[in-house]
Amino acid sequence: MNFESELKKGNFIISECTNCQKIVWPPSEFCNQCFSEVSWRNASNHGKVVEFSKQNNDYFCIVEIENAVKIMGSVSNGIPNVGQRVKIDNCGMKGENYYFEISLI
Ligand SMILES: [Zn+2]
16 A cells, blocks of 8 residues: 555555554654554544644644644634644645645534
């Protein structure tokens, strides 16, 4: 599996070490702790807001997922707070960049 080709299709997958079970982020074929191979699986689509910012009228959040992965997403439904639970509704790639659309729950 390849992270970017899956993301293009709207599938958010993460790599998990087959030896030490660490979630490897940024995604990689090999564990950055013990250098074993990883296996790929779907990431949880729930996370929590770590940080947010406002640009014009849009809010953007850094969201932590499974206590390991941090992604940046745009918020579709209101004003986020640090610690708030969110859900990933959509993901993909725009050119070279990852994008995630999230909503507050
Ligand atoms: Zn490992």
